[in-house]
Amino acid sequence: MSREHIFKSSLGKKLVMGITGLFLITFLLVHVGCNACIFANDGGVLFNEVAHFMAHNFFIRVMEVVLFAGIFTHAIQALLITLHNKKARPIAYAVTTNKNTKWYSRSMGILGSLLLIFFVVHWANFWVPTKIAVYTNQEHNTFEEMKTVFANPLFVGIYLVGVISLCYHLLHGFPSAFQTLGLNNKKYTPILKKAGAIYAVAVCTLFALMPITMYLGLIK
Amino acid sequence: MSHENMNLTLKVWRQKNKDAKGNFETHQVKEVSPDMSFLEMFDVLNERLITEGKDPIAFDHDCREGICGMCSMFIDGRPHGPVKGVTTCQLHMRSFKDGDTVVVEPWRSAAFPVVKDLAVNRSAFDRIIAAGGFVSVNTGNSKDANNILIPKDEADDAFNAAACIGCGACVATCKNGSAMLFVSAKVSQLALLPQGQVERENRVLGMVAQMDEEGFGTCTVTGACEVECPKGISLENIARMNREYVAASAKKKD
Numbered sequence: 199m200s201r202e203h204i205f206k207s208s209l210g211k212k213l214v215m216g217i218t219g220l221f222l223i224t225f226l227l228v229h230v231g232c233n234a235c236i237f238a239n240d241g242g243v244l245f246n247e248v249a250h251f252m253a254h255n256f257f258i259r260v261m262e263v264v265l266f267a268g269i270f271t272h273a274i275q276a277l278l279i280t281l282h283n284k285k286a287r288p289i290a291y292a293v294t295t296n297k298n299t300k301w302y303s304r305s306m307g308i309l310g311s312l313l314l315i316f317f318v319v320h321w322a323n324f325w326v327p328t329k330i331a332v333y334t335n336q337e338h339n340t341f342e343e344m345k346t347v348f349a350n351p352l353f354v355g356i357y358l359v360g361v362i363s364l365c366y367h368l369l370h371g372f373p374s375a376f377q378t379l380g381l382n383n384k385k386y387t388p389i390l391k392k393a394g395a396i397y398a399v400a401v402c403t404l405f406a407l408m409p410i411t412m413y414l415g416l417i418k
Numbered sequence: 419m420s421h422e423n424m425n426l427t428l429k430v431w432r433q434k435n436k437d438a439k440g441n442f443e444t445h446q447v448k449e450v451s452p453d454m455s456f457l458e459m460f461d462v463l464n465e466r467l468i469t470e471g472k473d474p475i476a477f478d479h480d481c482r483e484g485i486c487g488m489c490s491m492f493i494d495g496r497p498h499g500p501v502k503g504v505t506t507c508q509l510h511m512r513s514f515k516d517g518d519t520v521v522v523e524p525w526r527s528a529a530f531p532v533v534k535d536l537a538v539n540r541s542a543f544d545r546i547i548a549a550g551g552f553v554s555v556n557t558g559n560s561k562d563a564n565n566i567l568i569p570k571d572e573a574d575d576a577f578n579a580a581a582c583i584g585c586g587a588c589v590a591t592c593k594n595g596s597a598m599l600f601v602s603a604k605v606s607q608l609a610l611l612p613q614g615q616v617e618r619e620n621r622v623l624g625m626v627a628q629m630d631e632e633g634f635g636t637c638t639v640t641g642a643c644e645v646e647c648p649k650g651i652s653l654e655n656i657a658r659m660n661r662e663y664v665a666a667s668a669k670k671k672d
């Protein structure tokens with residue numbers, strides 16, 4: 199058996215999911231932290247400074263590539279696992295129960311797909327215009343852009359659906375990643391589950407507050 | 419929960435052989451005693467089918483005391499039925515009420531083909547065991563039991579993992595048809611003990627490779643297996659198997 203088995207095997211595929219998942223979880227902390235600067239309510243001065251730094255820092259640029267690689271690896275690997283798992287149960291049961299699992303644990307594929315659709319909108323809203331500005335050497339006011347996007351109730355709705363999907367995705371994904379990486383015992387698992395829930399709810403509440411407060415005109 | 423006899427409607431999966439296209443068959447079972455086990459209720463039904471000159475319903479069973487793991491029945495959407503921590507043979511009719519309609523299906527997994535009706539072929543599990551679920555033993559005189567000291571908590575964990583009876587309920591209930599609870603229990607029970615160290619790495623690599631080859635799915639940590647396992651095998655075992663697998667892959671020389 200050669201060493202590459204680790205990426206081809208069922209356990210190896212899950213490891214990739216866990217590692218990329220934890221990486222994305224870390225990224226979200228940075229993302230929510232930077233964006234939370236709008237809550238300084240200083241007309242976007244602090245936020246735009248941070249955004250400008252992020253858009254021009256070399257290390258952050260490299261991490262951006264890693265980030266996209268992480269997202270796509272996570273999504274493609276999930277698709278492969280799902281297809282494989284469908285084959286493992288070719289004939290469905292006539293009667294099934296939903297008492298033994300959480301709905302969001304069963305629905306990670308749907309939640310993930312919703313997130314991917316949301317990302318397309320999200321990138322079109324912010325990432326693409328920022329890139330264009332950076333490469334054409336124009337000044338870019340991300341804060342003003344946020345205000346324009348979140349003045350539109352349709353976008354506010356889409357962002358809220360995205361954030362709720364994210365929250366449930368994290369509620370399952372956070373403790374699962376540790377389980378997959380081999381950390382599960384009576385001492386740490388209850389703590390990890392709690393930490394995961396706090397993380398998911400805190401990050402998602404912060405994200406959700408951004409479109410809401412901007413739409414309501416609370417952030418000027 | 420009544421103590422009176424009850425009348426039930428059974429919808430049972432019938433399938434002539436592995437390749438036949440099965441279908442549900444409905445049977446009325448009358449005067450079922452609440453003290454009967456689920457399998458005894460099937461015995462009564464089969465007796466009647468035989469006297470009527472019909473083909474009795476094939477189902478697996480052996481010990482009828484919850485230790486062999488043969489009695490695979492998917493009852494009303496749950497492996498081994500609605501009661502937690504029991505096998506079908508230990509499920510009693512007092513868990514049902516008069517007038518209930520009960521749907522009984524075979525385990526559904528690509529790796530467990532239906533042999534006939536409710537009986538499935540679980541030899542995939544045997545091949546996984548043969549791929550590493552054993553220890554090498556020294557022949558010769560028997561040793562003093564206290565020669566090898568084992569810490570109590572490790573012995574407990576090993577013993578809890580060893581409670582797995584290989585029934586396949588974990589595979590049956592998992593939406594991914596994953597066998598990881600079973601395999602991890604078998605990996606754990608030996609990895610935790612000094613006697614299991616010699617084959618430790620080859621065991622987990624071999625058993626996981628065989629598990630994949632048999633066509634079982636991949637764990638997505640829904641936790642259904644842990645809820646439905648009649649022996650209370652915990653997800654901690656899967657985490658342990660994951661650790662074992664990474665460590666063994668790293669140590670492997672080729």
Ligand code: SF4
Nearest residue numbers: 582583585586588647
């Ligand atoms: S882990 Fe539990 S459900 Fe799975 S085979 Fe063993 S005893 Fe049965």
Ligand code: FES
Nearest residue numbers: 482486487489507
């Ligand atoms: S018949 Fe042996 S466990 Fe049920």
